[in-house]
Amino acid sequence: MAHRRVGRLLGIASIALMLSIQGHVFAENAPPPPNGEIVEPTKLPFDPALVQQLRVPAGFWIDVWAKDVGNARMMTMAPNGILYVTRREQGDILALEDTDQNGQADRIWTVASNLPLAHGLTIHEGWLYVATDKIVQRAALRDDGSLGEWTMLIDDLPDAGQHPNRTLAVGPDGKLYITIGSTCNACDEPNPESATILVAELDGSNRQIYASGLRNTIGFDWHPGSQHLWSFDHGSDWRGNDQPPEELNLLQQGANYGWPWCFANQQIDPYIPNAPKDQSKAEFCAKTQAPILTYTAHSAPIGMAFYDQSQFPAEYHGDAFVAMRGSWNRNPPSGYKVVRVRFQNGWPVAVDDFLTGFLFEQNGQYAQFGRVAGITLAPYGSLFVSDDMNGVIYRISWAGTP
Secondary structure, eight states: OGGGOOOOOOOHHHHHHHHHHTTOOOOTTSOOOOOOOOOOOEEOOOOHHHHTTOBOOTTEEEEEEEOSOOSEEEEEEOTTSOEEEEETTTTEEEEEEOTTOSSSOOEEEEEEOOOTTOOEEEEETTEEEEEOSSOEEEEEBOTTSOBOOOEEEEOOOOOOTTOOOOOEEEOTTSOEEEEEOOSSSSOOOSSTTTTEEEEEOTTSOSOEEEEEOOSSEEEEEEOTTTOOEEEEEOOOSSSOSSOSOEEEEEEOTTOBOOTTTEETTTEEOTTOOOOOTTSOHHHHHHTSOOOSEEEOTTOOEEEEEEOOSSSSOGGGTTOEEEEEOOOSSOSSOOOOEEEEEEEETTEEEEEEEEEBOSEEEETTEEEESOOEEEEEEOTTSOEEEEETTTTEEEEEEEOSOO
């Protein structure tokens, strides 16, 4: 079928040209660059018929809670049921409400604008916090869903470069955590705050690096039992179809997770030409933190949330849901789904598919009709997932015994 055509596939010579265009430089003694491929599944518009092909585990139900909402990225829901969504491309924040309780948002309005690259969003003690590529600010939530005046907390986050999607959350310690992606695919960052997660007081003061060596960590959350901080990090591009894997990390204060010189189980990245200051790559990698679990390369983990509500069956409590936005640098494509990270006694043991069906494949040809991005929980226990390509917000609920 025409809409399932293969995206452009580049050979070794084309890849070399692409790397040159993107400014990559490889070490003289490095092996030849892997034969990575650009495979961009054909983008299909939203179609109710395609929603019928989405799959969730037995006993769950998925429905379209809102549509036509643009570049919907991160989400958070207030105790009164109003959902707030950042739209990076539109540079604003939407509020959505199901006023008649019929299972669909019927009131949608803009509560903040003039926020270029608005992304991270969280609610804490009656305040809505938002992060763009450069700033963090907060405003009081009003009973009608509107916002009070903004208070600037931070106005000098590092330059964004390749990864401008900051996320934030307030931890169990009452401090504000902010992710800062790398400015590049693989380079020695001049700003020590790049490729990190930062921690600060709620007013933005006393900002420090919590953990480093994180190429592009977007989703993160605290396990509801152990209170340990977990995150998924993006591996570098142009290392082949199957490496480096995406990494599930247990984030610890002061630890380094290896990027750009190491990936996976402290493996040396042979393609970056320089080395850490005053030490070899091998010496540096031996001192970094390895991931606890790895996942299929180039899947692009975005939103992440632990399930700490009571609507889903008890075996889901303490598990994490992660939106895998989808690859462009892998053949066959990966991601385009929501996965469940199963935990036992506070420790991850496996990653299972949870929401699938956005990606089509037939006779080696690929198409997709959604790229999942944000994950959040409603106070009543349903899971909300945003699709930032077609402007759809899905709701997943437990429907009963399968």
